[in-house]
Amino acid sequence: MKFTRNIDAKVYAECGVVKDRYKYKCVRCGNSNHGLFYTYTDYYGEVTYCLRCVNLGRSDSRTPLRVVEPSRYRELIAYKLSFQLNKEQQYAQERIVDAIKHHHDLMIYAVTGAGKTEITFRGIQFARSLGMNVLFVSPRVDVIREIYLRLTDAFKNARIDLLYGDEKIEADFVFTVSTVHQLYNFRNHYDVIIVDEVDAFPLTKDQLLKTQIDKAKTDSGVIIYLTATPEASLIRKVKKENIVSITRRYHKEPLVMPEVYYTNIKKTLRKKKLPEIFLSRLRESLAPRNRKVFIFVPNIDLLVPMKEVLNKEFEKVETIFSGDPLRKEKIDRMRNGEIDIMITTTILERGVTFKRLDVFVVHGEYFDDTSLIQIAGRAGRKLEDTKGNVYIFTKYNTRGIMKAREKTFQFNKGKVKL
Ligand SMILES: [Zn+2]
CATH class of the missing domain: 3.40.50.300 (P-loop containing nucleotide triphosphate hydrolases)
Structure with a gap:
């Protein structure tokens, strides 16, 4: 589901900010840090709102959060690749489809310039054909912008949402490209989440943002991590048998030695x-x-x-x-x-x-x-x-x-x- 300011959306029972004994808590972003709430009084009484996620629209103690139930539908979306996948890439591509089929997480540990994005296309197509909601997420705005361009270029007929800071292109949230921050609005919504540059700042520095990915994911959802430089903790979490490495760049030439x-x-x-x-x-x-x-x-x-x-x-x-x-x-x-x-x-x-x-x-x-x-x-x-x-x-x-x-x-x- 998605929290929204859209008035047609179903009203969610709970207000954005709730009081648990003496402590405030933001239902949307999970903030409970006393210093990150602002309270004022107007004609109707006291209102408290959350400062941490205010840039997504105000979440406060008076207005119920509105929720869009996820639309789920199957579609067959075609894509085209601008180059032919090599053996390593084909293997990784199959492993992604397999992970989605069997509901387990997977890490693609691939050198820079391996064509990581392209390897996910078949998995995305497979997930959408089953009616699964797909999310491509990265902590970096520049990365998100580039991925959106590559996805819209490859999946010509798909409607893809783009969510980041100053820009929003919204369709129906079944195939979304987003920064991590925007995920505050989603709960239990995406069945396949592809996390690009998982080790990039600020994701590693901010545990809360990691939790956001887990919240946006459905219970049986699958996370596919893409990285060229994985952290040891993530390697342990995903487990070695669920890590696929790609040592060659897509053009088969070696990496440049500094x-x-x-x-x-x-x-x-x-x-x-x-x-x-x-x-x-x-x-x-x-x-x-x-x-x-x-x-x-x-x-x-x-x-x-x-x-x-x-x-x-x-x-x-x-x-x-x-x-x-x-x-x-x-x-x-x-x-x-x-x-x-x-x-x-x-x-x-x-x-x-x-x-x-x-x-x-x-x-x-x-x-x-x-x-x-x-x-x-x-x-x-x-x-x-x-x-x-x-x-x-x-x-x-x-x-x-x-x-x-x-x-x-x-x-x-x-x-x-x-
Ligand atoms: Zn908040």
């Missing part, structure tokens, strides 16, 4: 300069190879100083960070070729796919192996450009850098260690 350079960029930036090795790698990428570049920095303070120095030599340079109001526009501008170099925080480490992209990491000693694997995974993803370059500039070697290189090496040999 090259490491030892240098202190913060120090040179203070003198309004960049190390010669950094600049020469950058020039190689741009001019003769005509590529685009992502420069990942460990914190937001480095964005502007970096841009200032680069602007002495390069024109089409931009910065981007998670709170950037022009975030979406800048990504679109880079796609249109108006930006050559994007200096970014880790927000672009996942889900974003560009053609002819090289990746630079500044102060690699601040990034863990998960982050470095995701970042390196931006390079060489396209069929027409499988190589790409990944450079890590760091003050010193770290466990994270060593582990990222080691895992890349193992993947390229077709091995996965759980």
Whole structure:
């Protein structure tokens, strides 16, 4: 079911905020933190509303929550794939169908650029043919946007809902793409939930959001986790026999092994300069190879100083960070070729796919192996450009850098260690 403000919906008996002895509790998001409620008095008396989920519309102690009962119907939805699945992918695809059939969770542990989304298509089709409600969910807005485009492109005749922050395209919630936050509105609704980038912030940091996925799921529902960098705790939870690994990218070329350079960029930036090795790698990428570049920095303070120095030599340079109001526009501008170099925080480490992209990491000693694997995974993803370059500039070697290189090496040999 879905909580809604739609007046046609059936009225749910309970108010959004209820009082349990002396404590308030939000029925919709489960909040019971005293500091996250606001109470005021008007003509009719006292009203308390929940601050935690207020951006989804107010949940308060006066208005009953409204509920839409899930519509369930079978449909046969056709899809098309833009490439042919290889053996590993076909096997993973069958395992997903099998997991849905037998109601158990499954993890697809796949290298970056393995075509994880495409592997789920048959499972989605199978679930919908049985009338199961399907949800594709990720914690990241950029990932959600890209997945929605890929799904609507593949499933031409399906009506797919898109739910995230500033945008909503609503059909009837039988096939939905959503950020985790929007799930506060659903209870016991989805039979198949595909969680993309399960280890991505803020899902790992916020247990409540994980609970939200469980609440949106029906009792017999199935969760399919997609990840390139699983956490040990999730591996234990899903169990080894329910983990399928894909060590090859969809285009069959190996992952790009990062090259490491030892240098202190913060120090040179203070003198309004960049190390010669950094600049020469950058020039190689741009001019003769005509590529685009992502420069990942460990914190937001480095964005502007970096841009200032680069602007002495390069024109089409931009910065981007998670709170950037022009975030979406800048990504679109880079796609249109108006930006050559994007200096970014880790927000672009996942889900974003560009053609002819090289990746630079500044102060690699601040990034863990998960982050470095995701970042390196931006390079060489396209069929027409499988190589790409990944450079890590760091003050010193770290466990994270060593582990990222080691895992890349193992993947390229077709091995996965759980
Ligand atoms: Zn709430």
